[in-house]
Amino acid sequence: MAQKAIVIDLDRCIGCYACVVACKQENNVKLGAYWNKVLTVGPAGKFPDVEMYFLPVLCQHCRDPQCVKVCPTGASYKRDDGIVLIDKSKCIGCQYCAMACPYGVRYFNKDEGVVEKCTLCTHLIEKGQEPACVKVCCGKARIFGDLDDSNSKASQAIRAAGANNVHTLADVGNHPSVHYILHRKRATWRSG
Amino acid sequence: MEIQWPLVFFTLLTGLGAGGFAAVAACELLGKAERARVPGAIMAVVAMAAGGVASVLHLGHPERFFNALGHLSSGITTEMVLIGLTGLTILAYLAVVRLGYSALARRVVAGIGLVLAIALVFAMGASYVLPARPAWNTWLLPLLFASSAAVLGLFAMYIWTLAAMEDKAAVVAANKAACIAVAVETLVLVAYVIYLAVAPFQNPLRSAGRLLGGDLALAFWLGVVVVGIIAPLVLTGWLAKRKAFPSLAVPICGLLCALVGGGTLRALMYVLGSSIEQFF
Numbered sequence: 344m345a346q347k348a349i350v351i352d353l354d355r356c357i358g359c360y361a362c363v364v365a366c367k368q369e370n371n372v373k374l375g376a377y378w379n380k381v382l383t384v385g386p387a388g389k390f391p392d393v394e395m396y397f398l399p400v401l402c403q404h405c406r407d408p409q410c411v412k413v414c415p416t417g418a419s420y421k422r423d424d425g426i427v428l429i430d431k432s433k434c435i436g437c438q439y440c441a442m443a444c445p446y447g448v449r450y451f452n453k454d455e456g457v458v459e460k461c462t463l464c465t466h467l468i469e470k471g472q473e474p475a476c477v478k479v480c481c482g483k484a485r486i487f488g489d490l491d492d493s494n495s496k497a498s499q500a501i502r503a504a505g506a507n508n509v510h511t512l513a514d515v516g517n518h519p520s521v522h523y524i525l526h527r528k529r530a531t532w533r534s535g
Numbered sequence: 536m537e538i539q540w541p542l543v544f545f546t547l548l549t550g551l552g553a554g555g556f557a558a559v560a561a562c563e564l565l566g567k568a569e570r571a572r573v574p575g576a577i578m579a580v581v582a583m584a585a586g587g588v589a590s591v592l593h594l595g596h597p598e599r600f601f602n603a604l605g606h607l608s609s610g611i612t613t614e615m616v617l618i619g620l621t622g623l624t625i626l627a628y629l630a631v632v633r634l635g636y637s638a639l640a641r642r643v644v645a646g647i648g649l650v651l652a653i654a655l656v657f658a659m660g661a662s663y664v665l666p667a668r669p670a671w672n673t674w675l676l677p678l679l680f681a682s683s684a685a686v687l688g689l690f691a692m693y694i695w696t697l698a699a700m701e702d703k704a705a706v707v708a709a710n711k712a713a714c715i716a717v718a719v720e721t722l723v724l725v726a727y728v729i730y731l732a733v734a735p736f737q738n739p740l741r742s743a744g745r746l747l748g749g750d751l752a753l754a755f756w757l758g759v760v761v762v763g764i765i766a767p768l769v770l771t772g773w774l775a776k777r778k779a780f781p782s783l784a785v786p787i788c789g790l791l792c793a794l795v796g797g798g799t800l801r802a803l804m805y806v807l808g809s810s811i812e813q814f815f
Contacts, residue, residue, distance in 0.1 A: 409665065
C-alpha cells in the first residue's frame with residue numbers, strides 16, 4: 344500500500360497564491376470554485392510579538408476517508424496509491440461526501456451535477472510529473488511523494504522537520520495525509 | 536451549510552409516512568381503531584412516495600438514482616432499501632386487508648411494517664451522524680428524527696380515528712398518544728440543545744447560543760417551540776380536555792403545527808451543520 348500526498352512546508356510558504364492559480368489553470372476549475380486555496384492564519388498575539396502563517400488547503404487524501412465510506416454509489420474511491428478520486432460518471436450529485444468531509448474541501452459543480460475536488464493531478468503523476476501546485480511553487484514549500492516510502496522526498500521532509508514541527512488538520516478518525524511543517528519559532532500551529 | 540430543502544421535505548414526508556404506518560401497525564397489533572387503519576396506511580404510502588420524489592430533486596443526476604444502491608454500507612443506501620421495503624410492506628398490508636386475509640396475516644404484515652418503519656426513521660437520522668459535522672455527531676439526532684416521525688404519524692392517525700367515527704375510547708387514546716409523543720420529542724430536543732452546548736469543536740456558527748439567542752432564535756422559538764411543541768401540546772392537552780369529543784380541526788391543526796415545527800427543526804439542523812473546518 345502506498346499513500347501519495349503533499350507535505351507543505353509553511354515555513355517556506357510566502358502566500359503568493361501561485362498554487363491556487365496553477366490548480367485552476369491545470370484542472371480547468373470553474374470561476375468562483377477552488378480545489379486548492381491559501382488561507383491566512385493570524386496575525387495573532389500582541390505587538391511586537393505577533394505571528395502569522397499561510398495555510399494552503401486542499402483535499403487531504405485521508406487514509407480513512409469518510410467521503411469514500413458514505414458515498415452511496417462508489418463514485419468516491421481510494422486508489423491503491425492512496426489518492427482519493429471521484430468517478431464523475433457514477434456520481435449522482437447527492438453531496439453526501441461533501442457533508443462527510445471535515446474540511447469542506449469538496450465542491451458541488453452545479454453545471455455538471457457532480458462533486459469535484461483536488462485529484463493530486465493524477466493525469467500529471469501518471470506521466471511521471473508532479474502535481475501542478477508542486478511544480479509551480481516558487482518557495483519550494485510543497486513536496487510531493489509517497490508517505491509509506493521512507494525514502495521519498497515527502498517522508499524525508501517530515502523526518503527532517505521532527506515530530507514536534509509536523510502537523511495535520513483536525514483528525515476525527517479520517518487520518519488526513521497532507522502534512523504541514525511549521526516550526527514553533529516561526530509561528531504557533533493553530534489549524535488542528 | 537445551506538439548507539437542503541428537498542431533503543427537509545424528504546425527511547419530513549418520509550417521517551410522516553413511516554410514523555403514520557407505525558401508528559397503523561400498532562393499532563392493528565392492539566386491535567384498535569379498525570376503520571382508521573386503511574386510510575392511515577394509504578396516507579402513509581402516499582407521504583412516503585412524495586418524500587421519495589423530494590429526495591430525487593436534491594440530486595445532481597436524478598437519472599442515476601439507482602446507482603445509490605451500489606454501496607450497502609452508505610447511509611443513503613440503507614435509507615433507500617428501508618424506504619423500498621417499508622413501502623412494499625404497506626402495500627402488502629393494504630392487499631391483505633383488501634383480500635380479506637385472516638387477522639393473523641394482517642398482524643404479521645403489520646408487525647414487519649412496524650419494525651421497518653421504526654428502522655427507517657432511525658436510519659434517516661443516523662445518516663447525518665457524521666464526525667465531520669460536530670452539531671450532527673450525536674445519536675440524539677436519530678432519536679429526534681424518530682420522535683418527530685412519531686408525532687407526525689400519531690397526529691395523522693388521530694385525524695383518521697376521528698374521521699372514521701371511531702368510538703370515544705379510540706379518540707381519547709389517539710389524543711393521548713399524540714400528546715405523549717410531543718412531550719417525548721420535547722425532552723429529546725432539550726437533550727439535543729444541551730449536546731450543542733457541550734459538543735466538541737465549539738464554534739459560534741453551530742453553538743447553542745446561536746440557536747437560543749442569536750440569529751436563529753426567532754425560527755427556533757417561534758417555529759420549533761411555539762408552533763411545533765406548545766401548540767400541539769395545547770391542542771392535545773388543555774383543549775382536548777375541555778371538549779368531550781374534539782373536532783377534526785384539532786388533529787388537523789396539530790399535524791400542520793408538527794409539520795411546520797419539524798420542517799423548521801430540520802432546516803435549522805442544516806444551518807447548524809457546519810463542518811469542523813469550512814475552508815471552501
